[in-house]
Amino acid sequence: MPEVTRRVVDVLLPWSAELIPRRGRKLRTVHVSETIGAELRTPAADEARVAFRLSSGRSRRENHPSDGGTQILRCDGALWWPFSPFTDDVRRQFHRPPFQLDRSHGIDDEGLRRHLADGAWDLLALRNSHGIDPFEDLVPYTALPIVRVWKKDNKEEMIALAQRRVEDLLVWGGKAFVRGGEPVYLGDPHHEYLLAGVANVGADRSIEPTATGLPFDVGGWAHAQVLFMRGNFRRADSEVPPAGRPSDSVIKVLTPEMVRLDHxxxxxxxxxxxxxxxxxxxxxxxxxxxxxxxxxxxxxxxxxxxxxxxxxxxxxxxxxxxxxxxxxxxxxxxxxxxxxxxxxxxxxxxxxxxxxxxxxxxxxxxxxxxxx
The missing domain is CATH 1.20.1440 (de novo design (two linked rop proteins))
Structure with missing residues (x-):
């Protein structure tokens, strides 16, 4: 498979060190900030294609996006969902309000690169997953004091984590996408033959994907778990059931070979x-x-x-x-x-x-x- 185009982007990396300053006596923890480079997938126009197009009654009424559907991409052997509007923030409550401002409109290429570089909103959950207060000022690496004892740090661990999480992001057509899985129709829990929406079955079989990857519920994966447990979901290429009321959720399959659901x-x-x-x-x-x-x-x-x-x-x-x-x-x-x-x-x-x-x-x- 040909290598997909990538671009090195700046990522503000928080990491922690336990040290004793030169004139100090007590061990203390210092939270440090440092800019590193990470490779972000930025496929050319012909290196990605739309695999599915999702639409609902609301999206069609509001004509959002302009083509009347949400695009799920196929690139580098995986599926990629738009960072918004099908992405729910599952981080701690204090991270959520500012993210909602962009959530309704999506994150574009420029916005994603800006937030990765300045650390705003902690999009990669680097602070959140390591207990660093989101409002705490970090000490720039170049401003660290002269150290008498450097006990340990987690810099290499955090670099690996940041690079791994950037691997789950992609930019194409000026928009940001996040790795996801196949879309499926959800069954209405009260009416076997009615549909209750569309959800993502998950990028892989991880038990807690938001703990190991990006801290966002992509495509309603978390909300669909109960219906998944009941087996109340259908393939993307299923016919909409002709019962009482038709579902207003529609999955248009543009690449049939990507329908691989293992129910x-x-x-x-x-x-x-x-x-x-x-x-x-x-x-x-x-x-x-x-x-x-x-x-x-x-x-x-x-x-x-x-x-x-x-x-x-x-x-x-x-x-x-x-x-x-x-x-x-x-x-x-x-x-x-x-x-x-x-x-x-x-x-x-x-x-x-x-x-x-x-x-x-x-x-x-x-x-x-x-x-x-």
């Missing part, structure tokens, strides 16, 4: 993600072993061939443990019930899990029957 994997991941999060919040020691197992599975490479089998097996263990409990926390109950319905509707052997036994399958059958 089973998306549903399984959403259920596993819900269980993973629920277990992290439970302090009851009865869940210690299961929580530890989930932590091990979640730490594995999500691109590995065994990902589905590992997650399925972990959910089997959870359900067997849940069957012995008289009451479950709400989120854990939701994950448990969703998985039992999921397992009952599909062939578990499709995962080829080496850890599933006949006893597991029999237990699931009993639990699923009880749940139904």
């Amino acid at each position: 089973t994997a998306v549903q399984l991941d959403a259920i596993y993600r819900c269980a993973h999060r629920a277990l992290k919040d439970i302090e009851d020691p009865v869940w210690t072993e299961i929580r530890g197992h989930f932590a091990q599975v979640s730490a594995r490479d999500p691109t590995a061939a065994a990902t589905s089998a590992d997650r399925f097996d972990a959910l089997v263990r959870l359900c067997r443990q849940a069957a012995s409990q008289s009451d479950l926390p709400e989120r854990l109950r939701l994950a448990n019930e969703s998985f039992l319905k999921f397992e009952a509707a599909m062939d578990a052997s499709a995962f080829g899990s080496p850890t599933l036994t006949a006893e597991d399958d029999e237990a699931l059958g009993r639990l699923g029957g009880a749940a139904l």
Whole structure:
């Protein structure tokens, strides 16, 4: 695959150091700012193309953007969603108000480069993810005091983090885009044959993508998790159902080869993600072993061939443990019930899990029957 054009852009990097100044005696933490260069994808006109065009009744009424649709790009083997208006800020509350000013209009090439260079809004969540107050003044690297003891710093870690997060950004046609996944139609939770909008299934199978990547909910991914758990979503090339009222959400597929939805994997991941999060919040020691197992599975490479089998097996263990409990926390109950319905509707052997036994399958059958 030909190399996509890139441009080196300035990024204001915050990093921390523990040191003792030359005339000091006590160790202190200093938050430093330094400008580094990072490579941003800036594909030429022929290096990217529109893969999907999304529109809703509102966008068509308001004629926004001018062509009546939101463009999702195909470039460098991935899909790219516009930074706005399909991007929700999921950072701490104090970051959000100023971002909303540009959210309704989108971020253009100039605005993105300006905010990366001056650190405004902490777009890469470099301060946010390392507990640096957004209003705290950083010490320019060139203004650091003469140091008597330099204990440690996280500069190299922060450089790697910043460069990795810039990898999830792209500029094309004067607009900023962020890496995302395939768009799908969402089902109306109250009416099986009606549609409730459009969402992004995720750029990959990460458990917490906003923790490892950019801190934004691209294309309504987070809000769609419950419907993903229920399997209530459809391919982009599905026909709009001819029921009571037609959906006003429309996905126009311009590159059919990019419709690659693995419905089973998306549903399984959403259920596993819900269980993973629920277990992290439970302090009851009865869940210690299961929580530890989930932590091990979640730490594995999500691109590995065994990902589905590992997650399925972990959910089997959870359900067997849940069957012995008289009451479950709400989120854990939701994950448990969703998985039992999921397992009952599909062939578990499709995962080829080496850890599933006949006893597991029999237990699931009993639990699923009880749940139904």
